[in-house]
Amino acid sequence: MSRLVLAIDTATPAVTAGVVRMHNGPDAGVEVLDEQVTVDPRAHAERLTPNIVAALWEARVGPGELDAVVVGCGPGPFTGLRVGMATAAAFGHALAVPVRGVCSLDAIAAGSVGEVLVVTDARRREVYWARYRDGKRIDGPAVNVAADVPAGARAVAGSREHAALFGLQMLPAEYPTAAGLVAAVDDWVGEPEPLVPLYLRRPDAKPQAVPR
Known part of the structure; x- marks a missing residue:
């Protein structure tokens, strides 16, 4: 018995997407089938979907085969987190699979x-x-x-x-990895908690005052 997981993170300059197979039973373990990483703090929106598509293609996994999505919820900048979490939520909704958020x-x-x-x-x-x-x-x-x-x-x-x-x-670890994101999940059985971004402070952008 195994579980196929799409892992996503955009909380750092690295735009990460990977496909992980989780093995249960006597052969329990995590197998990264493919991982696509682009390091560019300004390319989260442009690179995330292509990286997901490439990871699925290289892993020879169709979207309909996924059992779950894991996404890093920060802490990180407002724009980057929004891209990753919105994409993860969209995949989960479209595929009717659970989406679990973790601290990046x-x-x-x-x-x-x-x-x-x-x-x-x-x-x-x-x-x-x-x-x-x-x-x-x-x-x-x-x-x-x-x-x-x-x-x-x-x-x-x-x-x-x-x-x-x-x-x-x-230590060598610099950015969240697909394997690390999957390892950060505490509970694979219960109902996922709502995705909550860890901004830790107000975003830099402020709404303009509405003229009276």
Whole structure:
């Protein structure tokens, strides 16, 4: 018995789409059939659908064969998150399959050992961050300037530019992966929670005042 999952994330500059087969029973495990990643902070809307189509094609999986969709819900910028989550919701609705949202930082931390800090670019000279112990989140997610992020981790993962600010051992994981997104799901059996974006602060864009 296995489950085919489409994994999507647009919370970072990486536009990620992958097809994962989850094996149950004695051969339990995760098999990434294909993963398409484009690193471009300005191309979420342009690249996500082509990456999904390419991943399905390379994996030799038809959309109707999918059993679930997993999407990273941030933290991340307003526009990027909206693209990924709206696309995931549309696929789930069209295919009548559950859509499960996960913290994108959890996907970066998946499989890590010991106490690890994960950071991504929050702009405004700030970082999104969370701390993990053996891949399980113990603090965060939150947004702060680097100097205000609590200390205590042995290593750091995530955005290379921002990870370098902490003087810790840098782990290879930089962006959410298809395998990491799937690993971040806590419950595959229950009814999925509504998708809630982790903006952690108000978007940069503000509505114009309505003239009286």
